Amino acid sequence: MMSGCFAHRSPWEFFTEDEARTQAALCDQIIPADDYPSASQAGAVAFIDRQLVRHYANHQKAYRDGLWLADALSMAQFGPNLGAVSVEQQYVIALALEKKAPEFFELVRRHTLESYYGSPRHGGNRDAVSWRMLGLAEPPLRGRAQYDLRLAAGTKR
DSSP: OOOGGGSOOOSOSSOOHHHHHHHHHHHHHHSOOSSSOOTTTTTHHHHHHHHHTTTTGGGHHHHHHHHHHHHHHHHHHHSSOGGGSOHHHHHHHHHHHHHHOHHHHHHHHHHHHHHHHSOGGGTOSGGGHHHHHTTOOOOOOTTOOOOOHHHHTTOOO
16 A cells, blocks of 8 residues: 555645635636636635634634535536536626625635735735736835834935
8 A cells, every 4th residue: 555645735725626626716707817827826715715724713613614606506506516617607706706705705705805905925916917006016025124224323325
């Protein structure tokens, strides 16, 4: 018998592969790609997955139930689960989910926005795409900024 060293390892800490695809579809309905990457392309799914085993752990049940509902709605209306249908069909399901489970949809919306516009060090906003989109310089990490001490002391250059 082979040991587990050849076993498939998921990149996800909380999500299953199917849940991650469903989550990506929902995130991309909230922030779709245009001239800049979509939410999932900017790391929203990775961010939410990571946070669900940390700071968002109290939302695990809501995500399991909500993603199951999103897939159930998709399968009932279109056949495949949400991650496997067209973008237009994903939009129809996102609207239905927003009506059927508004608390869950709001949670996903809020977490997607936190991911997209937050600090890249938390796993979202890959390559600071949203900050570049807004024309913002990437802010320095607190406590690590380089200051010109002559200016701080009031001296001239």
